[in-house]
Amino acid sequence: MTEQYLTVTALTKYIKRKFDTDPHLNRVFVRGEISNFKRHSRGHMYLTIKDDQTRVQSVMFAGNNRSLKFNPENGMKVLITGNIGVFEPYGQYQLYIQQMEPDGIGALYLAFEQLKGKLAKQGYFDQDHKKNIPVYPQHIGIITSPTGAAVRDIITTIKRRYPIVNLTVIPALVQGVNAADSIVNGIEQANDHTDFDLLIIGRGGGSIEELWSFNEEKVAQAIFQSEVPIISAVGHETDTTISDFVSDLRAPTPTSAAELAVPSQIELKEKLLQINRSQTRLITNMLHTSSQQLGRLNQSYAFRYPEQLVNQKEQELDKLVERLNKALQFTVKKKDDALLNNKKRLISHHPERQIQSAKKQIIHVQKQLQSRISLITEKKSTQMVTFIDKLTLLNPLEIMKRGYAIPYDQKGNIIKSGLQTSKNELIEVKLLNEVLACRIEDIKEDATDE
Template sequence: MKEGNDRMRPLMVSEVNGYIKKLFAGDILLTYLQIEGEISNFTHHYSGHMYFSLKDDKSRIKCVMFKNDNEAIDFKPKDGMRVVISGQVSVYEKDGSYQVYARKMGKQGLGDLYRAFEELKKKLAEEGLFDQERKVPLPRIPKKIGVVTSSTGAAIRDITSILKRRYPAVNMLLYPALVQGDGAPKDIIKALKYLDAREDIDVIIVGRGGGSFEELGAFNDEALARCIVDLDTPVISAVGHETDFTIADFVADVRAATPSAAAELSVPDRKTLLDEVSSIGSSVLGEMGRKISREDDKLDGLMKRLSYSSPYRSLSDKQMELDGIFRQLEHSMFRSFSGYRERLAGYDARLKLSDPGLPLEKGYGIVTDPDGRIIRSIEGIRPKDVISVRLKDGSLKARVEEVFEEAKDEN
């Protein structure tokens, strides 16, 4: 940079990117070209635009195909598909990156990696390794979870965060492993076998964050797939994003769309558990109350039956019956005594009437001969006979001077 009037000012970043874009636009080869390659890291955005990369065995280039252009495609692009695109190369000024702006796309066939993926998928499916019947259900409340992934990736951070939030009581054991590259499948297999051999691991999460189809290639390894099938501990596969599928996903006991989703599937939500416990407690208390009420009703019935058949009740009934008999006997005796009293009173009256002393009280006397026999008639009485006369306060002796026979009334 020269001093003085001819000194040049620094360029702005946007000016540099704009200049490069003009250079690309001025190149006849880059304004319209055809490129053949294998689709990788394909995303069909909700806006309708398609974002992907084209790659060969040595390099790759980023591509975008806007909605108005991709609506004319008569097939569904996907990772591993070999295509030929037509378009131009330009610079995206905002971040200074260059990419192909595709206008047309034609299908050329499957790429080598994707073809191998499909062949292995078909082979293992025919062997029954994907069958749901052979898969092990996850424990509802695990005590310890084993995790096989990179120790520095976003996957382990997401898993750890969600486990702490959903169910803090669970323990987690991380076995760091390579998740990309030639040595990754063997490293992952070693980690899985170690965790499966431990008796304290209830479930294993294996996976990684998102990436291109070839970056996820470690999880399309046949040896890894057969290892997962042979494990006794249930396995959750959590590889890439929701739209990514690997062989590990198909053979695992459970496939999670992302590592975060795997963490959510592996443990229950603490709040949900507390609500369930509260609900169960209420149900138990309610059932206990109903059972106690039923047993009370049964007890009342038994008490009534016992009361009806109780010897005390029988004795009480007999006592009441005996009291009735005593009352009847007393009544009968009273009536008998009353009759006897009446009869006795009659006898007494008659006896009093027969009492020889009663006439004496009225001024009469009882006349007896010397032998003490009562003289009832003048018959046999002669003058000068000696007689005795008993009065109420004594007796006297008398001599008969004269006997008079009572004159009879002829009328």
């Protein structure tokens, strides 16, 4: 009966597994107020998240809180992304925080996460859809505000690194209500002109509200559908937008986008010099090797005494021809012998010979069969004569031929004893060819029986 009772440890482990396998608890979004905040010496954060009616113990490990852009404090309202689990030693559930931000931007952040999840499921972020960035672009379109610092940084960096490329600024709003439509129009305009082989879209840093146009679904669709490769360069290195995920390449800053878009002419010149030195060294080595080979050939026996070499080769050729003839003769003879043997074997196995042999065997078997039949017939005939003789001896008619007769009473029964009849009784006596009607006058005992 005690087997039905669980230990506390077993019960806690069971509940923990239930929490860990529940998909609704693996990723939760919680809004609440921080209390009992404590930062451990190892970097972990321990706190309580509460509202007006309840509270939950929470922890944010150092690996997750390093990316926080603010310092959590007691009384601060926050938006939290994490999962629910069970802390086994105390048998209590708690919230494991993965991401946290002030509640002031929580709505935008939630919208960002929802759109990010939706587009991820639709394959917008898959590497299979990423287009290759050209190594040596010829014409780059820059979709951004023509008056911002970002466009100046991009143009300056590109002209310094790769001055031969053509640049075209496609003006677009990068902030405000109409910014998303303006960016989409810029991308579509660039795709309508087939001379662009690379696009850079972006702007300088700002708040999440200021950067929100690059988180719009219509902008993500335009980037995804663009036939021209796109580099996204929005904000600073810590800023991340939907455009960064959808684009073919993400640059942390506009200046970095310019560096990723074009090669450095200094690096190209150095690479060309290295190639030139490598090719020169390779050609020099090839010429040196060829010169040595030519020198060895020039000093070789073939070049110094060509007539003797030809005569030697002629003799070798004669020997080879002689060996070839002998080999051919031997091969032909061997094939002829094999052909003769096969012919003999074929003759010995000719169907006509086999038929004749089979006929002889049949005649022999027929003779044996006839002999056996004759012997069996003679034996059976002798046996039959013997049986006939025996049957003849047992035949009543044969006995009657010797003068014997058979008496019958009126009912047709054979009379075997005088006790079967009486005086004056009529009987029939069967002879060989006649039947006598008789009357019994007297019954006497046979004296010979004594």
